[in-house]
Amino acid sequence: MTTAVAAAIRERARSVWQALGEARRDDDAHATLLAADDWDEVQRLARAHGVNLDDITGGKDDQSA
Numbered sequence: 723m724t725t726a727v728a729a730a731i732r733e734r735a736r737s738v739w740q741a742l743g744e745a746r747r748d749d750d751a752h753a754t755l756l757a758a759d760d761w762d763e764v765q766r767l768a769r770a771h772g773v774n775l776d777d778i779t780g781g782k783d784d785q786s787a
Contacts, residue, residue: 727771728771731767731768731771732768735765735775735778736778738761739779741753741757741760742760742761
């Protein structure tokens with residue numbers, strides 16, 4: 723894996739994590755579903771490429787709590 727791929731995954735993760743949090747705070751069910759689907763995809767890519775997202779998520783898998 724290249725550093726550029728890891729950086730792209732991490733940048734996408736930051737964006738999606740923020741969108742997921744905003745959608746949940748706004749109680750927007752549609753936006754939450756879309757962001758949750760994007761988050762699942764980002765997590766899959768991160769796992770496949772060995773990219774750790776703990777610093778983006780604070781060690782949490784989701785923002786439901």
